[in-house]
Amino acid sequence: MTHSFKAMVVTENPPGTFTRRITQKSIAELPPGDVLIEVRFSSLNYKDALSAIGNKGVTRTYPHTPGIDAAGIVVEGKGSDFSPGDPVLVTGYDLGMNTSGGFGQFIRVPADWVVRLPEGLSLKESMILGTAGFTAGLSVSKIVAHSIHPGRGKILVTGASGGVGSMAVAILSRIGYAVAAATGKIEEADFFKSLGASEVIPREEIKDTPKKALLKERWAAVVDTVGGEYLAAALKTTAYQGAVTCCGNVASASLSLTVYPFILRGITLYGVDSANNPMAHRKAVWEKLAGPWKPDSLFAITNEISLSALDSYIDRILEGKLKGRTIVNMTDSQI
Ligand SMILES: NC(=O)c1ccc[n+]([C@@H]2O[C@H](COP(=O)([O-])OP(=O)(O)OC[C@H]3O[C@@H](n4cnc5c(N)ncnc54)[C@H](OP(=O)(O)O)[C@@H]3O)[C@@H](O)[C@H]2O)c1
Known part of the structure; x- marks a missing residue:
């Protein structure tokens, strides 16, 4: 397994000034947790942009990797119900707030934040939906x-x-x-x-x-x-x-x-609060989104970008200029 990966990192230096760049991080830097996930897709939400510009109501401490959404493949399940190779998604809880988030190619989170990818959705579709x-x-x-x-x-x-x-x-x-x-x-x-x-x-x-x-x-x-x-x-x-x-x-x-x-x-x-919505209801809503509620137009309203393009999209979402959904393909190896 690779020990380093690419991620957006927001730093605060001097106090009150925030800079974001794409850089290498190591798996060892990730917080402790049960499930290590290789992220294939993330998505851009308004809250991510707030975290990326230093909004302390969203993220208290920097350096930090934003990204409240992530979908990918389990690498380690550590005694949880998840096994290597399982396709999963994580949205909300503390992901991307004060826990290193989906704008990195790996995340490590508690097992009770993880939703098994419902049948009827691909990893990409799950992030078009996202938070x-x-x-x-x-x-x-x-x-x-x-x-x-x-x-x-x-x-x-x-x-x-x-x-x-x-x-x-x-x-x-x-x-x-x-x-x-x-x-x-x-x-x-x-x-x-x-x-x-x-x-x-x-x-x-x-x-x-x-x-x-x-x-x-x-x-x-x-x-x-x-x-x-x-x-x-x-x-x-x-x-x-x-x-x-x-x-x-x-x-x-x-x-x-x-x-x-x-x-x-x-x-x-x-x-409506999505971040801490209880797991049973969370799974029920994801089942609906994968089945009878799945929009016909998912791909038509989506813009897929790479991690290297994310910076300018953060500015655009803050200006209210984006439309539809922006997903980030995290498998792109280019910085
Ligand atoms: N409670 C939760 O769990 C939860 C979860 C997700 C998001 N949110 C919140 O929900 C809101 C929307 O999130 P989002 O990710 O959909 O954001 P978004 O993609 O940026 O969409 C917000 C939309 O609001 C409209 N807008 C922007 N500035 C405005 C203004 N000054 N006055 C009136 N309308 C304005 C624009 O649409 P038009 O140009 O079409 O009017 C814009 O596209 C945010 O406040 C976000 O933090 C909450």
Whole structure:
């Protein structure tokens, strides 16, 4: 087995200044853990970019290798249920936060973070989905469990060109919902069509009207990925007994609201956390993503890059300029 591998390493020097480069790391540098995995694919999420620019809410100590997603082949299972050669994926927990992450060609993690690759997904497809697809799957599972069937009306997805948003549009349309995609990239009509959206809305149109406690009912449910006034507006425009899911804060972490959507329309606001979602539910959602919820459009909305190209994509995701999913092919030996 090789003892060194390539990884993106973010360093802090001088304090408060962060630099990232692709370099060699050794297996011995990895944290202790049960399962050593040779990473074949990773993916880029907004949180990875925060870790890569020194956001201490995500990563406390540097040098550090980001990457909250990894899919690959088990090299050592150390008494766990995993054996060398098993295809597996890891998303969330502490991977890529304070544990060396998927932007390295090897990771070592506790066995209870590891999900066996479900039948119906390749390693590459599992990373096209990645944390974004898993989070979208969790959001959709809340809407389905809330008894919102396709006949109840349209579902709004905010941040629709982003990782979670595009996956939510694709999953919801795959299982028969009419989906309105709210976006800042209205010119990308073909992209949203390929995801299965039935309507594309400029995001300014769904911004909040702060003086009004409630607005005209428009949606059976909303998958919100951006927060702030978009989330406030989503809660005010969801129809009676509807549901809104909240997972992100790219627009804002604040939420300014009255209680009226809850006490007059019976709206439910569901929080979605993918990182620490319990393993039994995690596996159940991955089974759905590999089967009946698997988007038809996975490859059409994916950009595959090498580790050497990752740096510029980190800047682009921070600027909100990426669309769909960006996966990183970790088998590329070029630095
Ligand atoms: N809770 C969890 O477990 C969990 C898991 C994954 C992600 N997240 C969070 O969910 C959010 C989305 O993640 P992601 O990986 O999908 O990010 P992403 O790929 O960067 O997508 C975010 C999208 O939001 C829209 N957007 C960007 N800046 C905006 C602004 N200032 N105002 C309004 N909309 C804006 C853009 O879409 P349009 O141009 O189409 O509008 C952008 O593509 C992030 O906050 C992330 O941290 C949470």
